[in-house]
Amino acid sequence: MRSSAAFRRLRGQLSVATSSPWVWVATGVDPASAIHPPSRKRGSSLRGEYVSPASLNHELPTADTPEVAFIGRSNQGKSTLVGKLLKNPKLVRASKSPGCTKTVNYFALREGGAESPQAFLVDLPGYGFARESKRAVRGWNQAVGSYLEGRSSSVLRRTFVLVDGRHGLQPDDEQMLSFLSSRDVENMVVLTKVDKASPAQLVQSLEGAFQLAVHHPATLPIVHCISAHKGQGMGEFQNTLYGVSDL
Template identity: 40%
Template sequence: MTPEEEQEQAAREEAASKLFSGRVDFLLSAPQLKFLPEPTVPEIAFCGRSNVGKSSLLNALTGRRAIARASVTPGRTQELNFFEVGEPTLFRLVDMPGYGFAKAPPKVVEKWKQLVRDYLRGRPVLHRTLVLVDSRHGLKQVDRDMMKMLDEAAVGYRIVLTKADKVKASELEATAAKVAEEARKHVAAFPVLHVTSAEKGMGIAALRAAVLEDALGTEGF
């Protein structure tokens, strides 16, 4: 980055941090499309395999633990969980059900697929989806299936590597390069890969700024 670009990025990160330090409230859980909130503001969705660290990342982005508590409440783990950001509400975060169930009954898996597919294809206010990938494992087939679903739904998405602090720097670099190379083959994938660690705070400020820009465009800054 040039000095000017670094200064601009720092300003974006500061603006995003200020916004997320304000109101972030749980709105509702939607087990079916008929329970979705009115599409009145932009939405940014988060998805990933079970145990990818989605709740921890959402906690780090918002600076609070309310999202994790709300999303893991019994009965909500296979629903779309909506959170409002800003006062008045500027946009929503959508915590999607984790995928890649090792022991889930086929009916549960199919129900999840249908809910997610219908949401992705029919939600006009969905501005971006973040696909979370564990840095220790890289892309799995279920991640590729999700990326294909997003491609088919014409929903733009960012790939976010989580738990980057859990692997050696050389391994992280190799995994990031491999994931980025594969992402370039997907029409809906955003070209920039985000490498994060919720535990260490790595990459969180930049991702927070990206989420704000995805939701509100340059008007958010």
């Protein structure tokens, strides 16, 4: 992929490749700063668990356990990705029908037999919505807004905005980036399903992501390209997730 003419034309223009063909940064950003080196302690013995609302007394956790959140338009591969990161796809209900996630779902990452989680992965309801009533959609928006506005930056370390690499950012995505920046919520665009995208599609998606990042200060000028299905870019993305979560 890196050797294709479509990807080479990005060099020296809008964005540049790092040492990995799956991680790109805006021109002027040190490429090395975007790559988290692998560590033997990260993820070596982590196990994922679903955290039921009842176990949290139907409230958000009050401890300072690091959280990373995942959001995106419906059917962007969010549930599949979270399942892979938890090393147990069955924990997350993945479906071809958009709008599968309807609540704020917490998943704990625990080290070995530790009682307290080392970090939480938070699966947020999708936007751009499925065949649901306007009332249901308002409820989802309220749940997402309350979560994002109510978490401090010391707890919510990063929100990953998932975008289908074949289609690039849509108006709903730009609205989400605007919302996150208005609340100073640090976020990063992740292009998904890259195994299904052509080089030309990925170039266009990368260009669109960096053009929007210029106008949204909370959006980091770094884009991961991944395929949860084929595994492309997953190692680099896991290192980033472990790095921002102090794992």
